[in-house]
Amino acid sequence: MKHPTPTRSISVTILIVLASLAAFQRPCIAHPWKADHDHHHHDHNHNHRHPTIPSHSSTTISPTRVVSQAPALAIAAAVVANAANAPATAKSFLLFPNLELKFDRDHLYVGSNGLPAHPMMIGITNWQQQVPLPQNYTGDNAWRIPLNPIPAASPAMIDDRFLRGAIALAVNGIPIFNPQNNRGEISYEIGELDQWGGHCGRADDYHYHIAPLHLQNTVGKGRPIAFALDGYPIYGLTEPDGSAVRNLDACNGHHQPGLGYHYHASNQYPYVIGGFHGQINEVEGQVDPQPRAQPVRPAATPLRGxxxxxxxxxxxxxxxxxxxxxxxxxxxxxxxxxxxxxxxxxxxxxxxxxxxxxxxxxxxxxxxxxxxxxxxxxxxxxxxxxxxxxx
The missing domain is CATH 2.40.128 (Lipocalin)
Known part of the structure; x- marks a missing residue:
């Protein structure tokens, strides 16, 4: 698949004042990645395909750190203000300085090492002996989010479907899988998830299985905490203005004037989205294309107790x-x-x-x-x- 070339080359670089935000958002895992590294692939028990991102037709959004004593919330506001030329979809991602962000007229491309800034794995009682390892989700193996989502003729529901691969991407660059694991069980309800709603897959790749509501502490309740892979945003338990959520459809979303269609997280199933309101491409039980993780060791077995x-x-x-x-x-x-x-x-x-x-x-x-x-x-x-x- 090739991305259409925009009518003119985009060459905008957005300078972001991060200052003390870098300290308060500093990753507890600091394995660096670079876009020019070799991109190792594996199928994470999936068959992923990802098109090459045409570097000549995309814009790179590169953060610049500046020393400051400004409060974290003020810095967050400055980031948004200084990112006026970035697409709206990018603005929540901009608050996480370790991400590599690029966009063209069709997609936002999000590169990361697959490791969040928060601690991981603590509290899991149903464990498959997997541990978090860095992943090279960069370059042509980056995540891609449609900038102009298109409503589907009929929604693709996730119940007992899309049990492989991700269904959404959190704004810190961590993928979100179906709340059901690949056996059809609800991961959160059987002790498979840590205190942040995540665990590691068979490739030692960290991902969430519920909406990461804790990210609201960074982005604020008025911004999305994730985007479904159809391009529509996922908000927390309230509307951006703090009002109660009402009249959600089967996909756990609704349309509001001035905001458009969006999803909401929930504290019970489906936790993230109930289905894809927008158009997606389904191949062998997953959204396609999406990145591949890299296995380092053979998959282990569950360890009882x-x-x-x-x-x-x-x-x-x-x-x-x-x-x-x-x-x-x-x-x-x-x-x-x-x-x-x-x-x-x-x-x-x-x-x-x-x-x-x-x-x-x-x-x-x-x-x-x-x-x-x-x-x-x-x-x-x-x-x-x-x-x-x-x-």
């Missing part, structure tokens, strides 16, 4: 996830080395400690082959609670 208690970024390339299993304390520590080797150390309490190293597949190799295990053997695990890992 485990509860995640802590997640730490030791430094920009080393992380540690701690959990309890019965009365025992366990942890997984992992480091991303300069030679692109991922070293995992499993502390299994009285069972001892083991180390494994993995090298991701080079781009272009068979996606059905697991990543290469370089050394070490994982010790036996307790009987899994389910025969099939979740997404």
């Amino acid at each position: 485990a509860k995640i208690t802590k997640f730490e970024a030791i430094n920009p390339t080393t992380y540690k996830l701690s959990y309890t299993l019965g009365a025992d304390q366990h942890s997984i520590s992992y480091t991303i080395k300069p030679d692109n080797v991922y070293e995992f150390t499993y502390d299994n309490s009285t069972a001892g400690t083991t180390t494994e190293s993995y090298t991701p597949r080079p781009r272009g190799q068979d996606r059905n082959r697991p990543p290469r295990r370089d050394a070490g053997t994982r010790p036996p695990r307790p009987t899994p609670s389910s025969p099939k890992p979740t997404n």
Whole structure:
């Protein structure tokens, strides 16, 4: 698929005063990414396709940090004011300085490393032994949001459908999946999600399964917290003016004069959207195209009885996830080395400690082959609670 070339080249750069916003929004995970890195792909148990983004016809929105003592809310207002030339869809994303934003006349392209600024994984009691790893959602593997959404002739509902891949993108660059996992269970209701509504998929890719209402603390209640992949915005539990939400349709959305069609999050199913009001392309059970995540190690199995208690970024390339299993304390520590080797150390309490190293597949190799295990053997695990890992 090729994007049509605009009638004239756009060359606008928007300078954003972020100042203390950068401090209050500083990521707890700081693994950097750059747009010119090689873009590793995998299918995250999906078959994603993504068209190449024509760099000559898109505008890059690049934040500039300036030292200031201004309050965070004032800085947020300045960001919006200084982004007047950006499309309206971009303005909530602009508050997250680690995102790579580009747009052309049809789409906003959102690049990220797939890791949010908030802590992760804490509170999960139904765990598939997956951990957050950086993803290269940049360049031609970036997320894309339609700037001019088109109502569908009939909505595509998400109940028992679109169980693969994302259905929306939060404004911090983290994908939002169907509230149902790939077994059809409601992830939030069976203990699979952390305190922020997310967990990791089979590629160790972090994503939400409910609307991330906590993002309102950054963007404010008057702005969207996410966009469905059909291009329509998703607001929180109230209208932008703070009034109560009324008369939602089956998609969890409605049309309002001056605001247009938009969705609302909810505290019960469907949590995000009930269906796509706008046109989308469905291929093999998911919205297409969308980015691919990169697997580093083979998908693990559920670990019955485990509860995640802590997640730490030791430094920009080393992380540690701690959990309890019965009365025992366990942890997984992992480091991303300069030679692109991922070293995992499993502390299994009285069972001892083991180390494994993995090298991701080079781009272009068979996606059905697991990543290469370089050394070490994982010790036996307790009987899994389910025969099939979740997404």
